[in-house]
Amino acid sequence: MPLAARAQEAWPSRPVQMIVAFPPGGQADVTARPTAAALERVFRQPVPVVNRPGAGGILGSASVARAAPDGYTALMALSSLGVLPESERIMGRSPAYTLDQLVPVARITADPTVLLVPAASPWRTLEDFIAAAKQRPGAITYGSAGNYSTLHVAMAMLTGSAGIDLLHVPFQGGGPALTALLAGTLDSLASGPGPALPHVREGRLRALACWGRERIPGFEEVPTFIERGHPEVEFYIWSGVFLPVATPAPVQERWRQALRQACEGDEALKRALDAAGSPLAYQDGEAFRDFFREDTARLVRAVQRIGRVE
Structure with missing residues (x-):
């Protein structure tokens, strides 16, 4: 058997990092920690969550975009991932990363x-x-x-x-x-x-x-903006896992299978996210790639309407 094939079969053979581009306590962190714990049970390797905040999420996201494409560094991103390169352009700066440097693997939540x-x-x-x-x-x-x-x-x-x-x-x-x-x-x-x-x-x-189209579980008494006469005010924070784009396809697939296994079969993960008021909204493959592309286009239009912020 070729060495490369044996190496792929052995993956992962060491701890896998999950980067959160924000400080502890925010939505990405709340999702990343129980997801990483579930992945440890699938990968049978430690999956430490590393908070790498700065510049509204740019620094941590860029660090994953530039990471070695070996599958050992992943990003738990929010929907701002697609907005930040455009905001950098609006501010007259070269983006620290571009979306073609990252590949979407799976969406975990969408709140x-x-x-x-x-x-x-x-x-x-x-x-x-x-x-x-x-x-x-x-x-x-x-x-x-x-x-x-x-x-x-x-x-x-x-x-x-x-x-x-x-x-x-x-x-x-x-x-x-x-x-x-x-x-x-x-x-x-x-x-x-x-x-x-x-x-x-x-x-x-x-x-x-x-900001939802419907009221949120856990917030049943809280009206939507749509109910209160603001039909265009609809917005979701989603969380999803991304890898450096050059990560080998078999490793990307291993990640996708592991995330699906965790999200579909790990009751501790489901309970943790439900208790946090952020239930699973799993999506992967072409469905997540399509969702990411469409959501990013909508958010970029919103950022362009905001314009330059001094």
Whole structure:
């Protein structure tokens, strides 16, 4: 048997890294950790999650794009992955990575974002929030995981539809932005439902509306923007696994099979994501590639509408 074939059959023969391009506590991290634990049971190798934040997700994503294409470094990405190269171009910079350097393997979750405010805030409904923003243009703050991040794009959709002006405060990731909201130093935030759910259940945060076409499990009392008269405000944070594009096809297929096995058969993974309010929405192969292409095109159009952010 040729050496190359034996090497492929033996893969993986050492630990496999899963890179999260954001700090701990955000949506990518919440998804990556139980997914990595499930993959350890499939691969029979350690799958450490490595947080590599910076520049709204650019640094960690670029590190995987440039990694050795041997399958031992993967990226747990969010939908911002497709937006960041375009935002760099808008800002007059050369992108740190391009989408043709990465290959989509599988989508794990796909959650509508939720509009959150501190429970101590005076806004009990979406209409309260919009009315206050109209009374005080530019005074109410909202956080994001960085300029042109998914959380920024989601809020830009709302401000455009509602005709309001909010003050954008970028952070290094969704986790730090959520921490600031909990501390009361931030007025509002678009968040994935997973990180938000425990704080809403504990009464520390209030959810005013969600960006989904339908209400979200765990947030059944929270209306959609569509219900409240904003039909164009629809947005999802999805998480998915990507590899360097030159990763050998048999290794890509091993990843796809392992992720499918984990997502379809690992009850601990399902329970962890359900408990986090971010249920599985598995997709792989051509279906995920088509979804990624279409979603990226839509988000790039939104970023182009935002334009240059100084």
